Amino acid sequence: MCGIVGLYLKNEKLHSQLGRLFRPMLIEMTSRGPDSAGVAIYRNPVPEGQIKFSLAHDQIDFDWQSLSDRLSADLQTDSRITPCNTHAVLASAAPEQAIQDWLRQHAPAVRVVGRGNSVEIFKETGLPEHVYARFELEKAQGRHMIGHTRMATESAVTTAGSHPFATGADLCLVHNGSLSNHNRLREALQRRGIRFETQNDSEVAAAYLTHHLQRGLTLKQALEQALDDLDGFYTFCIGTGDGFAVLRDPIACKHAVLAETDDWVAMATEYRAIATLPDANNAKVWEPRPATVYSWGAGSPLNEAAEPSAFATAGVA
């Protein structure tokens, strides 16, 4: 099972309501995925020269401020940290790789769940409704958001096994389906130096995209390559800094529906997740074709190859 949802607000007047509009979408997918839930929200971009990390720790009372202070002192830079339940968002002017190395050395229990200019990723085990509330997403503002409700089939119900999975700067993936060749693919990617944190099949898909983006492929090229290399069933929604992209496997067993009005574009596993959006009854509604890359966003980065440095710390859970 699993449910995936994405919302892109074309109308700027709605940006202040993003979290409120997205909430029923995610919660409607609870019956498809009551184990855990997660979202990626794109908001509050950091100034040029800074980077934003989404971090997670198992302890809810983890001392994030102290972590940030030590990191700033050691790396001789300014950092700002905003704790939010089991997660925290760190904005820092230090080089990305230096932050990643420092965290690995000094705070190995801290997981990097996302990074980029504007993305923030929050995910936890538990009912989607509870996960949404704990990260105070109802009042979130921004332009777009993707989310996932999980019913685990391939691996354990853990926070690390929850979606979205980061795949690069401001890029992340949510997946509905199951991959049949994830074990061999994981081994092949590990030989190329990609680190894995779980036995999850979707993490392999994220790592696969990361690897090909690192090689210099555009997101569109990487997704088209995935059609050849990933065996199994999937509907992917990929959050990007500017919007989101959707891809279904060539057989298209896993449900997916797209809807668009003048004000918004939405994707979901089932239409009922879209039905609560304003004027949904009059939206253009259609089913994405198999093996076809769809994307939305202002100046979509689908066709741009990123600098290799953009993936210095990619492949994170």
Added chain:
Amino acid sequence: MSSLDLNELSLRQINGRLHAAEPGDDNAAWRIENPMGQHAIACGLSRAMSVTVAGNVGFYCGGMNQEAHITIEGHAGVGVAENMMSGQVRVVGNASQSAGATGHGGLLVIEGDASSRCGISMKGIDIVVAGSVGHMSGFMAQKGHLVICGDAGDALGDSIYEAIIYVAGKVDSLGADCIEKPMTEEHRQTLQALLERAGLEKDPDSFRRYGSARKLYNFHIDHAGDY
């Protein structure tokens, strides 16, 4: 016309109300408000009645239908009119995958496009799609008619038995054992009648007919020695 509102009643209550319609209520007209993409709306109806669903529905709407006439004033999710026995289901918008799957009888009309596997394993239902259909439509179709006024995706009629497929537009590819067959006057009349029942004005002469080559499912006497 009686109105049933999914904002006020549960799906189970609404379907229960429709199932409980007494024989004297035959041909009663119902309108279901606020479907909000919910699943299994107006499923398992077994009497002649008219049901209009005012909006987009989720999966399996009108499934197992007998005798009732159901109109969906919107788009339909997976498996609309699945295993329909008789009656009629009309989708004013698009339909998702497996529309009319395993249907034994009745008429399913889709005024928009249908997605993949339309009419999969159909067993006597008639399906008329005003738009196009996705890949693997008519897969293992055994009986009935699948009329496609637009185009058909890959592997049309794969492993087809004795259902008949009519397509006006282009066919991306035919599935295993599915071939084009000549349109005879008898087929033209059958198609004309189906288009009229569906309320579509389309020239039967613009269609091609496809069916089984009967090489895959029939025992071939020349192969007797192979066993």
